[in-house]
Amino acid sequence: MRMAVFLSALSAPAMADTITCDLEGTSLAFTIDRTQFAPPHDAGEPPRRKVTTVRMGDAQFPAEPILMGDVRGFWAEGLSGSNMMLVVQADGSAVFTNVDAGQRLTGQCEVRQ
Numbered sequence: 001m002r003m004a005v006f007l008s009a010l011s012a013p014a015m016a017d018t019i020t021c022d023l024e025g026t027s028l029a030f031t032i033d034r035t036q037f038a039p040p041h042d043a044g045e046p047p048r049r050k051v052t053t054v055r056m057g058d059a060q061f062p063a064e065p066i067l068m069g070d071v072r073g074f075w076a077e078g079l080s081g082s083n084m085m086l087v088v089q090a091d092g093s094a095v096f097t098n099v100d101a102g103q104r105l106t107g108q109c110e111v112r113q
Contacts, residue, residue: 018031083099088109092110094108
């Protein structure tokens with residue numbers, strides 16, 4: 001019986017994606033918890049807040065994860081109200097922008113489920 005439970009857990013869909021990136025020599029990593037994107041149980045339920053923690057170089061900050069088909073990423077409000085966004089395409093190519101700081105980094109990411 002225990003083996004059956006164990007094997008069924010292995011075949012279950014992944015509940016989190018771990019994304020690691022190299023953006024022009026800057027390391028970046030975060031996790032997307034897929035359960036945060038589940039539909040509400042009741043129509044009166046308030047919208048769920050989606051959150052992840054991004055580690056970029058030596059910095060760490062909260063962000064809102066993005067999950068649209070094979071596209072992953074995040075949006076975050078940085079220091080002084082700056083807006084940061086990372087978009088990772090299905091092939092792993094990625095673009096990070098911080099428009100307010102005039103920063104744009106490109107690179108490759110790996111997504112593990």
